Amino acid sequence: MPYLQLFAASIPLSALILIRFMHFNYGQALLQAAGIVGSFLAGLWTSMIIYRAFFHHLNKFPGPWPLKLTKFSQLISLWGLDGFPLGDYEARITNYTHELLEKISTFSGKPMNASAWFNYFSFDVMGDFAFGKSFNMLKTGRMHFAIQWLESSMILLGLFSPISWAIPIGAIAPIVGRNFRRFIHWCAEQVDERRLSEPKVPDVTSWLLKAAEDRGDREATKWLHGDSRLLIVAGSDTVAIVLTHLSYYLAINPTHVHKLREELEPLMRRGGQPFSVRDVQNAKHLNAVINETLRMHPPVPSGVFRTTPKQGIIVDGVFVPGGANVTVPFYVIGRSGECFVRPNEFIPERWYSQPELVKEKDAHAPFSLGPYGCIGKQLALMEIRTVVSLLISRFDVKLAPGEDGGKFLGNSRDAFTLRMENLNLVFEERKAA
Ligand code: HEM
Structure with a gap:
């Protein structure tokens, strides 16, 4: 942020110098100062783009070309300007x-x-x-x-x-x-x-x-x-x-x-x-x-299978050996009295105004x-x-x-x-x- 402030101040500062020491009028001084700052930026960005395109140490990783050059391209896609x-x-x-x-x-x-x-x-x-x-x-x-x-x-x-x-x-x-x-x-x-x-x-x-x-x-x-x-x-x-x-x-x-x-x-x-x-x-x-x-x-309803890692896992104090197929059945969890109060009743309010009816929020996935x-x-x-x-x-x-x-x-x-x-x-x- 200080750099940005300093940079923003550089145009009026350069203009003041031009007016004071080189006797430019206001208009000429501002134009000249903007030109100097513009040339500086153009040089800086060109060298950055060449560096990022050809010499950057992450350059070999695959991905969209514009993103290699500037993160602004990502911003544009996030804002929907390129047809997100x-x-x-x-x-x-x-x-x-x-x-x-x-x-x-x-x-x-x-x-x-x-x-x-x-x-x-x-x-x-x-x-x-x-x-x-x-x-x-x-x-x-x-x-x-x-x-x-x-x-x-x-x-x-x-x-x-x-x-x-x-x-x-x-x-x-x-x-x-x-x-x-x-x-x-x-x-x-x-x-x-x-x-x-x-x-x-x-x-x-x-x-x-x-x-x-x-x-x-x-x-x-x-x-x-x-x-x-x-x-x-x-x-x-x-x-x-x-x-x-x-x-x-x-x-x-x-x-x-x-x-x-x-x-x-x-x-x-x-x-x-x-x-x-x-x-x-x-x-x-x-x-x-x-x-x-x-x-x-x-x-x-029955969820999807996962294979336990080689070393096995402990679920609720019970050891499940490695290489076993396990699943967490969404239907059973959703109807569990341990996770939800009055689990068989349709009470949408439990999700906002009556949170006490949800015992385990993480169980809902x-x-x-x-x-x-x-x-x-x-x-x-x-x-x-x-x-x-x-x-x-x-x-x-x-x-x-x-x-x-x-x-x-x-x-x-x-x-x-x-x-x-x-x-x-x-x-x-x-x-x-
Ligand atoms: C209410 C609607 C939906 C529910 C409840 C649902 C639920 C699920 C579940 C439980 C899985 C398994 C994830 C896992 O293995 O951990 C899954 C996978 C998937 N779903 Fe959905 N889904 C819904 C709608 C959709 C829609 C509309 C699409 C369309 C794009 C979609 C595309 C997929 C794909 C492609 C996978 C496989 C992901 C993978 O294997 O990497 N689903 N979904």
Whole structure:
């Protein structure tokens, strides 16, 4: 800071010297002084850039070129001036949300299967992000054939997960693994097709391709095929599961709808401006209903496996030997009385105004933690916040006649992600909306 102050003072100081000793007038003195300081800066920056580009001791590390030269380039990308992807993701998510709401509105108060429609929404979004094109399930109101293949494979994945060594065998088995292979093949085709035409607005594949190019990765195609599948599997069901369960709780407990409206409506009233998820991202009750849904219905109920280190680990005083597969099941933890008071009750307020109902805050990690934790957490939250905010501003929600949620809650199965049973809900357009 003192250097900056000194530097800022150097122009008027030089000007004063020029006026006093060389008899310049004010204008000439200032111009001359600015010229001297400008030449000094130009020389300094040029030598710094040459040094950083060719001689710096960290110069060999791979990374974007502009970042080697100046950290300002990072600032520009963080501020979104070079097309930072989140702004674009937000627009796409809002568009798909509007498409979903239009579909809901066509049911004009008749029952609809919320499990299916939230799935159509979340798969369309991920199709767009992974392959640059939607699965068009919201448009057609039907499950895309590739997603049917995936769904049938996921059921098998869930069944076999206790004997995980059987999964690769199942994947190559003639009949059992057929649909999984079809899905893999189809995803690979989409990626290859997508690679032939770069979309105007970058999608996730653009970033994966760029990363592969920067690394000079010859195996890029193999990884890209795998990543595209991973994105669809990891990013679609999960979001739909949260949206469906959350809607169930709103349907059986309208108090939360009222609370959400009270909280969100002032935030969303932006003088004719279109909805922006940024306006609601810190809304306490909104985030609390999302957290409470994730606690009670984690989309990956059994969690993910980790192998213990060679020397083993001690968990709660119990020694677990090295090389063992262990997991922390999110569902069990979320329902544990040791971690949460009244664990089987949906009480979003525990996440802000009633913290005494949370005994172990750290026990809540539905996106998992650490270097392998979910990379899509922020995207997922963006989707869920957008849908919930826009949905409840336009519709009232209740259970369809004959629906009590019993089958939905009781019969949905753990198949790595949760396989949801149907949930029939009625969304009625609000008169005031
Ligand atoms: C509510 C929604 C979601 C939940 C609850 C969730 C949860 C999880 C969990 C528990 C994992 C395992 C992490 C681990 O092994 O430690 C995971 C991984 C992953 N998730 Fe999500 N996820 C959600 C949404 C998304 C979305 C929208 C995307 C899309 C970009 C996504 C992409 C991924 C990917 C690519 C991985 C694998 C990361 C890796 O292996 O390094 N997820 N997610």
